[in-house]
């Protein structure tokens with residue numbers, strides 16, 4: 001079984017005590033690669049350092065909408081520099097809009113999102129988009145800023161089939177996380193059946209959102225196997241073949257060569 005976790009936060013303090021064991025369990029479960037995702041200035045530095053140290057971990061640098069209000073000009077310049085100089089930095093994000101928690105004012109979120117799409121487009125690296133309770137506006141900004149030119153992924157997809165269709169039209173991949181395994185998965189099982197096989201990827205978003213039966217615990221990349229297995233079941237697909245395809249998609253998305 002070949003798996004790829006397209007969205008993890010392995011640099012978080014949650015793993016400070018046992019990261020090597022977490023990575024070991026991921027490899028034992030078949031995870032061939034993981035992308036650890038930056039969210040602000042400090043974590044952008046942490047993800048870059050981690051990815052340069054661990055061969056099967058890659059990184060993206062970005063400003064999360066929650067952190068948008070704190071972002072400075074120097075942070076954007078540093079992101080651009082890291083992506084230019086560090087070969088393991090394979091994309092930008094997470095970036096986007098989160099109107100569920102509104103930890104940064106919506107106007108600042110919009111501005112910081114647009115700015116990062118522009119940086120990614122100039123650097124020709126894919127976007128990792130976070131979107132919560134803001135689908136219409138996120139899609140409008142992605143279209144206006146010509147995100148299709150860089151490509152990217154709608155991470156931890158939480159919309160319905162119609163929103164998935166619009167993301168696909170913009171040229172984005174759809175990434176499903178633990179919530180597709182939940183009893184209250186809403187439209188996600190239908191989305192898991194709908195997305196064409198060559199546009200789908202999986203993620204954990206660990207330490208958050210562990211798939212069933214690990215809800216309430218800390219999530220980790222090994223658990224991406226459970227999400228992938230459920231998606232295979234929903235699609236009536238052979239699990240091993242589907243996991244190979246999802247892994248190849250992740251490599252294409254982030255322009256990574258897996259050995």
Ligand SMILES: [Zn+2]
Pocket residue numbers: 094130131155156
């Ligand atoms: Zn997110």
Ligand SMILES: [Zn+2]
Pocket residue numbers: 007009037094205
């Ligand atoms: Zn995340």
